[in-house]
Each structure stands twice: as structure tokens, then as C-alpha cells.
Amino acid sequence: MRQIGELPKDADPRVLEDHLLGLGMKSRIDRRPDGWAVWIIDEDHVDRARKELEAYLAAPDDPKFRATAPTAREVRKKQARLDREFQKNYRYASNLWAAPTFRRRPVTVIVVAIAAVVFVLQHSSHAVETVLSLGYFDWRNGPPDVRPQLGLTDIWNGQVWRLVTPIFLHFSPLHVFFNCYWTMILGTGIETRRGSWKLLAMIIGSAILSNFAEYEYMERLHENPLGGKFYTFGGLSGVNYALFGYVWMMGENHPEEGIRIDSNNTVIMLGWLVLCMTGAVGNVANAAHLAGLAVGMAMGMLRF
Numbered sequence: 001m002r003q004i005g006e007l008p009k010d011a012d013p014r015v016l017e018d019h020l021l022g023l024g025m026k027s028r029i030d031r032r033p034d035g036w037a038v039w040i041i042d043e044d045h046v047d048r049a050r051k052e053l054e055a056y057l058a059a060p061d062d063p064k065f066r067a068t069a070p071t072a073r074e075v076r077k078k079q080a081r082l083d084r085e086f087q088k089n090y091r092y093a094s095n096l097w098a099a100p101t102f103r104r105r106p107v108t109v110i111v112v113a114i115a116a117v118v119f120v121l122q123h124s125s126h127a128v129e130t131v132l133s134l135g136y137f138d139w140r141n142g143p144p145d146v147r148p149q150l151g152l153t154d155i156w157n158g159q160v161w162r163l164v165t166p167i168f169l170h171f172s173p174l175h176v177f178f179n180c181y182w183t184m185i186l187g188t189g190i191e192t193r194r195g196s197w198k199l200l201a202m203i204i205g206s207a208i209l210s211n212f213a214e215y216e217y218m219e220r221l222h223e224n225p226l227g228g229k230f231y232t233f234g235g236l237s238g239v240n241y242a243l244f245g246y247v248w249m250m251g252e253n254h255p256e257e258g259i260r261i262d263s264n265n266t267v268i269m270l271g272w273l274v275l276c277m278t279g280a281v282g283n284v285a286n287a288a289h290l291a292g293l294a295v296g297m298a299m300g301m302l303r304f
Contacts, residue, residue, distance in 0.1 A: 001028070002043060004050045007036040007057070015065050016056050021075055022068025025049050082256055107196045108187035111203060112180045115236060118168040119176045134165040135232040136215055164207045169234025179236035186243035186261075193259050198304065202246065203239050206295045210238030213291035238288030242296035244269050249300025257303075 007013055013029040013036045020027045026041040027049065040049045056065055102109055121130040155162050170176035191199040214233050244261065251260030261269075273293070276284040 001039050001041050002046050003037055003039050004046060005038050005053045005057075006032065006034075007038060007053075009035040011036065011060060013038075015060070015069075016053065018069045018072040019056070019065045020049055020052060022071035023048075023052070025052075082258075105188045105191045105196075107199045107203070108184060108191050111187065111236075112183055115168045115170065115176060115180055115183075119170050122169065122171075131169065131232060134162070134169055135234065136162055136166045136211055163211060164204055166211050166232070166234040167203075167207045167236050167239055169232070170236075171234070175235060179240060182240040183236050183243070186240060186247055189247060189259060189261075190243060193257065202242060202296070202299065202304070206239050206242030206292050209295050210242065210285075210288035210292040214238070214285045214288040217287035233285045233288070235285065235288075238285060238292035241269070241273070241289045241292035242299075245293045245296025245298075246300040246304070247296075249297045250303070253301055254303050 007016065007029070009032075016038065017027055017029055020040075025045040025048065028039040028041065030037045030039070038049075038053055040046050055062075118130060118134065121127070170179060187199060187203075190202070211233075218233070247259055247261045248266060250257055273289055275281060276289065277286050
């Protein structure tokens with residue numbers, strides 16, 4: 001922003017402000033003891049705006065300076081509408097646990113509830129049955145001390161739910177807590193703005209692709225990852241990275257939709273992605289994270 005000049009105190013600053021806005025140049029005019037200071041927001045408009053100011057000072061009654069007022073009003077109405085939409089979305093994010101009801105985010109709540117119930121079953125007498133029925137891998141056709149039967153066999157035989165259900169498997173209290181937390185944060189923002197059906201499609205699509213990516217990674221690059229013992233993967237993190245990628249790209253490319261994530265959370269998500277890839281936090285489904293992120297970013301850029 002740069003000051004381009006001043007108006008005398010008896011001049012009408014709103015006429016000049018409307019004229020500049022109607023020409024596509026945003027300005028700010030501040031009162032001074034001896035007049036008005038004229039500021040231009042965009043540096044690229046400084047030279048042109050200075051010429052318009054000089055012309056206005058030379059002939060303030062010229063009708064052309066009032067002819068652009070209707071255009072300026074329309075610009076202000078549009079900006080006010082976008083601001084209202086943004087503020088509405090911001091309130092939903094900041095009052096996540098109190099404001100949106102179940103009716104406004106049923107998919108988000110149901111997905112988190114299923115993950116919580118499955119976690120309880122995993123850590124009860126139903127532990128083995130839960131993992132075997134939901135996981136991508138299955139060792140019912142062989143003892144646990146040999147390489148497990150691949151889940152694709154069961155999928156081809158009709159157990160198609162295995163394409164999605166590994167997202168509900170979690171292996172520690174922190175694992176399920178943080179995954180559900182981010183699902184609530186990101187899912188609520190998307191569902192209240194884009195609708196339940198779109199969020200459901202994102203979750204199912206990103207679950208299938210991220211699970212398959214992790215399966216392929218383990219199959220091709222990490223054969224017998226734990227010395228031939230039973231090994232499976234799961235969690236909502238692949239889906240969460242898809243939701244994050246979607247919100248991130250929507251905010252960058254389509255801000256008028258009111259879907260965004262602040263820079264601090266962006267750094268946290270990307271930093272955690274890199275940290276997991278170093279191996280410092282143990283066995284992590286990195287391929288699922290990367291595949292989910294790629295899918296979400298693509299959907300966000302395409303304005304799904």
C-alpha cells in the first residue's frame with residue numbers, strides 16, 4: 001500500500017474512492033487535519049491511480065468521476081457477500097464441538113463413531129475377529145508365523161468392504177484419538193460447506209486409493225516387513241491427508257468457497273508427514289498418507 005497524494009478537506013473523498021474502485025483499484029482515504037490522505041492498496045495500480053487523482057483535483061465536477069459509482073456499489077456488495085460466507089465458515093471451524101449439530105455433519109460423526117467402536121472391539125475379546133474381518137491382510141489360510149494371506153484374495157472373492165474398512169483399524173489410544181480429532185476438524189469444515197454426499201464420496205474414494213497404495217508399497221518394497229510375522233495396516237490418516245489436501249487446495253485456488261486451513265495447521269500436517277517418513281515414529285502407512293494427500297489436492301484443485 002502506498003500514499004499517492006492528498007485531497008483538500010473540502011473535497012468529497014467518497015467520489016474519488018468510488019471512481020477508483022469502479023476502475024478496479026482499491027484505495028483507502030484517511031482524514032488529516034488539513035485534508036485527506038489517499039492510499040492505493042495494490043502497488044501495480046499506483047501510477048494509474050495517481051493520474052486519476054490529478055485529474056480529479058483538476059476537475060472534481062467532471063461527470064466521469066460519478067459515472068463509476070454503480071460499479072463500485074456492485075463490487076462492495078460482492079465483497080460483503082464473500083466476507084459473510086467466509087465468516088460463517090470460520091465460526092464453524094472455531095466452534096467445532098458446539099456449533100454444528102449432527103444433522104449438519106452426520107457423515108463426519110458416524111465415521112468417527114465407527115472408528116471408536118472398532119477400536120474398543122480391537123482391544124477386547126473380539127480383537128482377532130475385528131482385525132481379520134476388516135483388515136486388508138488375512139492369515140486365516142495360514143499360521144501367523146508365515147507371510148499372511150493377501151487381502152486382495154478375499155476382496156476378489158466378494159469381501160469388497162476390505163477396500164475401505166482398514167481406515168477404522170487403530171493400534172493405540174493416541175492413534176485413534178488424533179485421527180478422529182482431525183477427521184472431526186476437516187470433515188466438519190467440508191461437510192458443512194460442500195454437503196454430506198461429497199464428503200462421503202471423498203472418504204470412500206480416498207480410503208480405497210490410499211489403502212491400495214499402502215498394500216502395493218508393502219507388497220513390492222517391503223516384503224515380509226516384520227520378518228514374516230502377521231502385519232496389517234490401518235487408520236484414518238490416509239483419509240485425513242486427503243481431506244487436508246482438499247481443504248488446502250480449495251483455500252489456495254478457490255477462496256470464494258470459504259473452505260480453508262490456516263498456515264500453522266498446514267505446517268503441522270506437512271511436518272508430521274515428513275517426520276513419519278523418516279521412521280522416527282515407528283511403522284507408519286506413509287504410502288497411504290502420500291496417496292491420500294495427492295487425491296485430496298487433485299480434488300481441491302478441480303473444485304470437486
